[in-house]
Structures are given as structure tokens and as C-alpha cells.
Amino acid sequence: MQPFIDINKLNLYYGEYHALKDVSIEIPERAITAFIGPSGCGKSTLLRTLNRMNDRIPGTRIEGKVAIGGTDIYHDEVHVESLRQKIGMVFQQPNPFPKSIYDNVAFGPKQHGVRGKKKLDEIVEQSLRSAVLWDEVKDDLKRPALSLSGGQQQRLCIARALAVEPDILLMDEATSALDPISTFKIEELTHELKNRYTIVMVTHNMQQAARVSQQTVFFLNGEVVEYAPTQRLFANPADSRTQDYISGRFG
Amino acid sequence: MIDMNPPSDSKAPSELGQSFAKVSGAKFDRKMRLRWSNKLFRIVCIGSALFVCLVLLCILVLMLRTGILTFSNVSLAEFFFSTNWDPENEHYGALTFILGTLALTSLTMLISIPISVVVAVFLAEMTPPWLRNLLRPVLDLLVGIPSVVYGFLGLTLLIPWLRTISGHDLADGLLAASIVLTIMVLPTISRISDDAISAVPNKYRDAAYALGANRFQTVIRVVLPAAKNGIMYAVILGMARAIGETMAVVMVIGNTAQLPNSLFTPTAVLTSNIVMQISSVEFDSTWNYGLYMMGFILLAISLLMIVAVRMLQKKGGRNS
Numbered sequence: 001m002q003p004f005i006d007i008n009k010l011n012l013y014y015g016e017y018h019a020l021k022d023v024s025i026e027i028p029e030r031a032i033t034a035f036i037g038p039s040g041c042g043k044s045t046l047l048r049t050l051n052r053m054n055d056r057i058p059g060t061r062i063e064g065k066v067a068i069g070g071t072d073i074y075h076d077e078v079h080v081e082s083l084r085q086k087i088g089m090v091f092q093q094p095n096p097f098p099k100s101i102y103d104n105v106a107f108g109p110k111q112h113g114v115r116g117k118k119k120l121d122e123i124v125e126q127s128l129r130s131a132v133l134w135d136e137v138k139d140d141l142k143r144p145a146l147s148l149s150g151g152q153q154q155r156l157c158i159a160r161a162l163a164v165e166p167d168i169l170l171m172d173e174a175t176s177a178l179d180p181i182s183t184f185k186i187e188e189l190t191h192e193l194k195n196r197y198t199i200v201m202v203t204h205n206m207q208q209a210a211r212v213s214q215q216t217v218f219f220l221n222g223e224v225v226e227y228a229p230t231q232r233l234f235a236n237p238a239d240s241r242t243q244d245y246i247s248g249r250f251g
Numbered sequence: 252m253i254d255m256n257p258p259s260d261s262k263a264p265s266e267l268g269q270s271f272a273k274v275s276g277a278k279f280d281r282k283m284r285l286r287w288s289n290k291l292f293r294i295v296c297i298g299s300a301l302f303v304c305l306v307l308l309c310i311l312v313l314m315l316r317t318g319i320l321t322f323s324n325v326s327l328a329e330f331f332f333s334t335n336w337d338p339e340n341e342h343y344g345a346l347t348f349i350l351g352t353l354a355l356t357s358l359t360m361l362i363s364i365p366i367s368v369v370v371a372v373f374l375a376e377m378t379p380p381w382l383r384n385l386l387r388p389v390l391d392l393l394v395g396i397p398s399v400v401y402g403f404l405g406l407t408l409l410i411p412w413l414r415t416i417s418g419h420d421l422a423d424g425l426l427a428a429s430i431v432l433t434i435m436v437l438p439t440i441s442r443i444s445d446d447a448i449s450a451v452p453n454k455y456r457d458a459a460y461a462l463g464a465n466r467f468q469t470v471i472r473v474v475l476p477a478a479k480n481g482i483m484y485a486v487i488l489g490m491a492r493a494i495g496e497t498m499a500v501v502m503v504i505g506n507t508a509q510l511p512n513s514l515f516t517p518t519a520v521l522t523s524n525i526v527m528q529i530s531s532v533e534f535d536s537t538w539n540y541g542l543y544m545m546g547f548i549l550l551a552i553s554l555l556m557i558v559a560v561r562m563l564q565k566k567g568g569r570n571s
Contacts, residue, residue, distance in 0.1 A: 053461060085463035095454035098477055107472070108462040157458070164462055 004029035004198055005050065005168070010064035012045060014057065019045050021222045023064075027215070032190060032199045034209035034230065037219030038250070043202045046219075047170050050200065051087040052080050068168070085112060088161030088197075092173040094153035096145035096160070101128075101137050104145045104156055108164035123163050131159035132189055151182025158189065169193065171201040175208065187212050206246055210234050218242050311550065318544030324537045330544065336508040336524075338538040345545055347510050351425070351520035352494065352552060355504075358429040358514075359493045363436050364486060370437070371444035371482075372470055387445070393438035402502030405431040410503060419515040423505030426514035431499050436489035443488060447481020448474060483564045487557055494553045497522040521549045 005027035012020035020042045027033045035043035045054065052073065054060045066073050073083055085108070096104050105124045114120060124141065128134040133155040137143070145156055154174060161169060171190075175183040190199055190212055203209050209216050210230060217227040218239075226239045237243045244250060321330060325343040333344025374383060374390075409430060413422035451474050459469040475482070505517020506527050519527075525542050532538045 051461060053457070056457075056460065081463045081465050083463075084461055089461035091454065091457060091461075093454060095452075095458045097455055097458065097473055107459075108464075111462065111464045111468050111472070160458075160462065 004069065005200075006065075006067040007046075008065040008067070010046075010049070010062070010066060012042075012049060012054070012063075013061040015059040019222055020049075023222075023224050025217055025224055025227050027198065027200060029198050030194060030196070031214040032194050032201060032212055033215045033217065034213035035200070035202045035217050035219060036204075036206055036209050037225075037245070039204075041219040042222040043217075043219045044172055047172055047200060047202050050168070050170060051084050051089055053084075053089070055080065085164050086166050087168045087170060088158075088164065088166035089170040090154065090157050090161055090172065090174045093177055094150055094157055096148075096153050096156050098144070098146055100142045101145050101148070101156060102141040104160050105163050108160060112164060127159040127163040128156075130162050130193070131155045132185065132192075133159055149182070151178050151185060154178060154182065154186060155189065158186070162193075166197065168198045168200065171199065173202050173204060176204055183208075206234075218245065220245070311547070314543055314547040314550060317540060318547040319540075321537060321540040321544045325541070330541070334510050338528075338532075338536075338541065341537075343537065343541050345521075345541065345548070347508055348519055348521045348524050348545060349548060349552075350510070351504075351518050352522070352549065355425055355428055355432070355500070355520050356490060356493050356556070358425060359432040359436065360486070360490055362429060363433040363440060363489060363493075366433070367437050367440035367485070367489070368444055368475075368482065370441040371448055371485075372475070374441070374445045375448035376466070376470055376474065387442070390438045390442045390445075394442065398435060398496055398499040399502075401431050401435050402499040404434075405499065405503040413515065417515050419513075421505065421517055422515050423503055423517045424511055424513070424515045425504070425518060427503040428500050428520075431503050432493045432496055435496065435499060436492050439492060440485045440489040443485035444478070444482045447478040447485065450481065451477045480564065483560060487560050490556055490560070491553055494549065494556065495522065497526050501526055521545045521552075525549075 007023055007025050007027075010020055010023040011018070023042075023046060035047065037043050048054045049062070049066060050068070050073075054062075062074060068083075068087075071078070097107065099107075102124055105127050106120045109120060109123050114123065125134065125138075128137065133152060136152060137148070137156075145153065148156060154177075158169075158174075175186050178186070187208065190201070193199060194214075201209075201213070213230045215227065216230045216233045218225045218233065218237075218241075220241060226233065226237060226242045228238070233242065234246055237246065321343065330343055330345050331349070332346055333342070334347045335342040335344040336347060374386060378386065405427060410422050410427055413427055414420070455473050455477055456469055459473045464472070500520060501523045504519060504523055506519050506523055507517040508519050508524065509516070511518040525545055528538070529542055532542065
């Protein structure tokens with residue numbers, strides 16, 4: 001069977017700096033894949049390669065192939081906006097727009113041509129329900145999003161990403177700025193979401209990777225050291241560097 | 252095992268309490284000095300703020316005190332609702348100038364705001380760094396050019412050009428003045444808006460792009476709304492400059508006390524009329540008082556417009 005996301009011999013350069021070296025991994029559909037590794041090892045860079053957010057950084061150069069569902073996403077004819085619509089992203093810092101809760105969630109659908117209040121209302125409710133935020137905000141959707149707590153803001157960002165009906169959800173250390181209870185809520189949420197979405201998450205927190213993911217990829221200095229089903233990687237790592245990292249000897 | 256015995260140099264609890272219980276009696280004790288310097292700082296800050304308010308109040312009173320004398324000889328209705336300004340024959344109707352100032356400012360803003368915002372977006376969002384580093388200092392220099400120079404440009408380049416395209420013998424008037432004013436306020440509005448747009452955190456742009464918005468959608472729906480307050484501030488500054496501008500306007504507006512029937516008819520505004528006539532009036536005449544009154548009205552208009560813009564901004568900014 002063809003893997004859902006297929007990354008083959010990927011090299012990425014920021015100007016002179018060689019940020020990703022010969023990365024080849026496969027990411028399965030409807031499961032959570034976690035990227036772990038010390039800071040600056042390239043895990044966020046790889047994540048941003050998947051929805052071509054690196055295009056925004058001048059001087060980025062890419063070699064190799066990234067295919068999603070069999071299509072090379074760096075092919076000239078790929079429409080980047082449509083690609084990003086299919087791949088939602090949640091960032092490290094909660095970044096809701098300085099607008100109302102409703103307008104935040106409705107933003108994506110409006111950009112993609114959804115019209116009509118009834119249709120939008122429906123999308124907003126469904127997305128907020130999927131992000132388990134609906135019950136907390138349903139009484140006043142016109143409230144400024146920035147008046148929510150950090151954890152609520154992050155779930156709002158998830159709802160906003162889900163509103164454009166993506167197939168893949170990228171989470172870039174989405175819980176690292178949150179308190180333990182909010183983190184727990186978001187981890188629970190990802191358990192629900194993985195039945196409908198393919199989730200790729202970058203995390204600093206190895207316990208988090210062990211708790212929530214089905215597959216884990218370990219990065220070091222821009223290279224993939226090892227990737228395997230999560231349980232196996234943590235119980236029985238093949239590479240001694242993985243062993244050192246997960247037992248807390250560095251990083 | 253925690254060592255429960257305190258280290259030998261630590262204070263007994265009662266001694267610790269004594270150390271902050273109260274200020275000792277000595278006059279130049281450190282705690283006394285800190286307390287006084289804190290108070291002094293507070294007083295200086297409040298005093299400075301009050302001083303600024305006082306200056307504004309003094310200006311208002313000064314203009315009004317002399318200006319109000321107009322109404323011992325002229326009725327309020329005539330001054331505000333008549334367009335007949337002919338002081339030599341005892342006619343003091345200032346409506347032409349009031350309307351002129353309002354029309355000139357509105358027209359200037361109508362032309363300059365869209366252009367400035369587009370320039371600002373271009374500068375902040377689309378220009379490659381080397382061009383940006385060239386354009387920003389150039390715009391900053393343009394802000395500092397004396398207004399009389401802009402007047403010369405209007406007089407020698409703009410008006411002959413307007414004559415050819417409009418077919419009027421004299422093209423002095425509202426359009427010429429508002430184009431000159433637009434050129435004057437454009438650098439101000441676009442540079443401050445540019446700063447406001449550049450200050451919008453990148454995380455908002457990231458969020459919009461990640462949702463599949465293109466650059467146009469990101470700028471219109473996310474960046475500009477987020478920079479709204481800064482842009483409003485830029486507009487207020489530009490407007491204040493446009494209302495009060497005198498020299499450049501005098502040179503291109505025609506200075507005739509008549510209601511214009513087109514954008515190419517010579518007319519006059521509050522500032523141009525004051526500056527043209529103030530040097531030739533007698534000190535104690537109604538004419539002189541009338542000019543003072545016009546100065547006061549100018550002040551009132553600019554204050555009102557600034558307040559109005561602030562109110563609009565509050566109303567629109569509920570969600571931010």
C-alpha cells in the first residue's frame with residue numbers, strides 16, 4: 001500500500017545552511033506521527049515543508065521529493081493555497097486573529113468562497129464542537145478571541161484550522177506554551193481527531209510523544225536517526241543515540 | 252534531611268520585622284530619600300501633563316477672547332451663514348471660508364488616504380528589502396520639505412497643467428490645492444501606516460497563509476484590520492496638517508472670497524484668508540476680530556475632526 005505522505009531524499013537549505021539532510025520517511029493515514037529531537041534539529045522545518053510554509057522564508061531551497069496522496073507538492077503546477085487548505089496548521093504560540101471567536105473560525109471558509117450565514121453558522125458550530133470548545137463559548141460567539149485563556153485560544157486555532165475541512169493537521173509544539181490542564185485537554189482532543197485526520201506533531205516533550213502518537217520520528221542535526229512505531233521506538237530503540245536521547249542523557 | 256538550624260548570620264524573626272517596620276527618624280535616611288524621590292517623580296509627571304493641557308486651554312482662550320469681540324458689531328447669523336465677506340463695506344460673512352476649509356480637507360483626505368494606504372502596504376508587505384531601505388528614508392525626507400516649496404511646485408507645474416486639461420483660464424482652486432496638499436500629507440500618512448503595518452505580528456500572517464489565504468486576502472482581511480489603529484493615527488496626523496496648512500494653499504487656491512462653482516474656481520479657506528489679510532488690518536477693527544474668530548473656528552474644526560475620528564475608531568474597534 002502507498003503511504004499517505006511520502007518524503008524521499010529530502011534536502012533543505014536556508015541559504016548556505018543545510019537544515020535537512022537526506023530525509024526519507026513515510027507517514028501513515030489517520031494516525032498521529034510525532035517528531036521529536038533537540039532544538040534546532042530540523043523537526044519544525046520538516047513540518048513546515050509539508051504545507052510549504054517555508055516558501056515564505058527567502059533563500060530556502062529544496063531537493064528531493066515530498067508526495068502527499070501520490071502528488072508531488074513541490075511540482076510547478078501545484079496550487080499552494082489549495083494545498084494549504086487541505087493541510088491545517090496549529091502553531092506554537094496560540095495565534096487567533098484579533099477578531100471575534102465567530103470571525104476567527106469563519107475566516108477560512110470565507111476565504112474559500114463559502115457564503116450564506118446559515119452555512120457559516122453550521123461550520124462554526126461543528127468546528128468548535130470538534131475542537132471541544134463549543135460548550136465554553138457558545139453563549140457569546142461575538143466575544144473577542146483574545147479574551148479567551150491560552151488553552152482556549154489554542155483550541156480555537158484548532159477549530160479555525162478544522163473549519164476549512166483539511167485532511168492533515170500539523171501541530172508545531174502546539175502545547176508547549178500551555179499549562180498542564182490545557183495540554184491534557186488538547187492531547188485528549190488529538191485522540192478524537194486522529195480517527196478523521198492524519199496528524200503530524202512536533203513536540204519537545206517525549207512523554208507527550210509516547211502518550212499520544214502511533215509513530216515517532218527522532219531527528220538529530222537535520223537527519224532522521226530513526227523512525228518506528230512509538231511503542232517500539234521507546235521500548236527498544238535501534239540506534240544508541242535514540243537511546244541516549246529518550247533516556248534523557250542529552251537534549 | 253533538611254537542616255532546621257538557621258545559619259548563624261541570619262536575623263531573628265523580630266529583628267527582620269524591625270527592618271521594614273518603619274522609617275527611622277533620621278532626616279536623610281535612605282528609605283526617606285526613596286519615598287521622597289518617588290513622590291517627586293509623580294508630581295513632575297502630573298505637572299507636565301497639566302502643563303500641556305494648560306497650553307491648549309490658553310491658546311483656545313486667547314483666540315476666543317479677541318475673536319468674540321466680532322459679535323459686538325456682527326450678528327452670529329451673518330458671520331456663520333453669510334458668504335458675503337467684504338469688510339471694507341461692513342460685510343462679515345465667513346461661511347465661504349468655513350465651507351472651503353471643510354471641502355478642501357475632505358477632498359484632500361479622499362484622494363490621499365487610499366493612495367497612502369496602498370503605498371504603505373506596498374512598502375511593508377511587498378517591497379524587497381533593498382528597495383524598502385531606499386524608499387523609507389526618501390519618504391522621511393519628503394515629510395520635512397517646507398510647505399512653501401510644495402507651493403512653488405503647484406504654482407509652476409500643477410496649475411499650468413490643470414489649465415490645459417480643464418480649459419479654464421485660471422485653474423487655481425480647490426482641486427489644485429487639494430492635489431498639492433495630497434502630495435504634502437502623502438509621505439506622513441504612508442510612513443506612519445507603513446510602521447503600523449510592519450508592527451503587525453507575523454503570527455497573524457502565518458495563520459492566514461496556513462489557512463490557504465493568498466497575499467491579497469491576508470493583507471485585506473488580516474493585516475489591515477490589525478493595523479487599523481495605527482493607520483487611523485496616521486490619518487489624524489495627515490488631516491491635522493491638511494487643515495492647518497497655509498503657505499502651500501495660499502499659493503494655489505486663488506484667494507478670492509467667493510463660493511466656488513467648480514473645483515477650478517478661485518476661492519479661499521480660513522488659513523489663506525487670515526494670512527492674506529492679517530497684515531493689512533487695523534488692530535482694533537471688527538475686521539481684525541473677525542480674523543481672530545476665524546482662527547478660533549479653524550482650531551475648533553481640527554479638534555472636532557480629531558475627536559470624530561477617535562469616536563469612529565472606538566466604534567469600529569470593538570472586537571480588537
